[in-house]
Amino acid sequence: MNEQAIKDVLVQVLGNLVREVRAQKEDGIQKYVTDPIPVELSARHAHLSEADVMTLFGKPLTPARELSQPGQFLCKERVRLIGPKGVMDNVAILGPARKQTQVEISKTDARMLGVNAPVRQSGDTEGTPGIILTADKGVVGLPSGCIVAARHIHMSPEDAAHYGIRDKDRVCVRLNTDRPLIMEDVLVRVNKDFRLAMHIDADEGNGAGWRSGVTGIILGKSGAEHGLCSR
Numbered sequence: 001m002n003e004q005a006i007k008d009v010l011v012q013v014l015g016n017l018v019r020e021v022r023a024q025k026e027d028g029i030q031k032y033v034t035d036p037i038p039v040e041l042s043a044r045h046a047h048l049s050e051a052d053v054m055t056l057f058g059k060p061l062t063p064a065r066e067l068s069q070p071g072q073f074l075c076k077e078r079v080r081l082i083g084p085k086g087v088m089d090n091v092a093i094l095g096p097a098r099k100q101t102q103v104e105i106s107k108t109d110a111r112m113l114g115v116n117a118p119v120r121q122s123g124d125t126e127g128t129p130g131i132i133l134t135a136d137k138g139v140v141g142l143p144s145g146c147i148v149a150a151r152h153i154h155m156s157p158e159d160a161a162h163y164g165i166r167d168k169d170r171v172c173v174r175l176n177t178d179r180p181l182i183m184e185d186v187l188v189r190v191n192k193d194f195r196l197a198m199h200i201d202a203d204e205g206n207g208a209g210w211r212s213g214v215t216g217i218i219l220g221k222s223g224a225e226h227g228l229c230s231r
């Protein structure tokens, strides 16, 4: 065998090896669809129980505008929040009424109001601080229910299948803003009634330079066991 023939064989063998290793790597790695997801900013708001609606307004809530999640609406009514250190007027109310009153604020709001609200998923209010709500007709002393809503993505089962992720998965999302930011630990919530949208709070939005129309891309699963935003 002459030198050229040996070289040719080597190139062929090495080429095959590289292709094999690449194929193995790709097999073991979950692929994420990188179609952009609309990112919406949730400003501070309250969800009210029917009883608290009656106490505060003396009548049912009035829808003002539909929100992205089907059946959810912004109300004409507004509420005032009173904490140990501060007051916030003109706080939005989202309808329809729920089983329990829940107030969702940012960490900045929490400081201004003087309540130590933890980051929680909606509905998980056990052991959270309370706050006072007032409106024209009355006052509600909420014993607990003040949270900083954890960032999350709403998805239909079809969306989840498309993106290759499941309910309660935690993912990393890169926000395509002027001040781009990768957000870890974004909870995926799958429900047939959900429309595709990621929700962040005002602090997160301002931190990333959010504006209307911004989108995010799922980079991979989040968490120590997956490495840093693994793909």
Ligand SMILES: [Zn+2]
Pocket (backbone or CB within 6 Å): 152, 154, 199
């Ligand atoms: Zn949401």
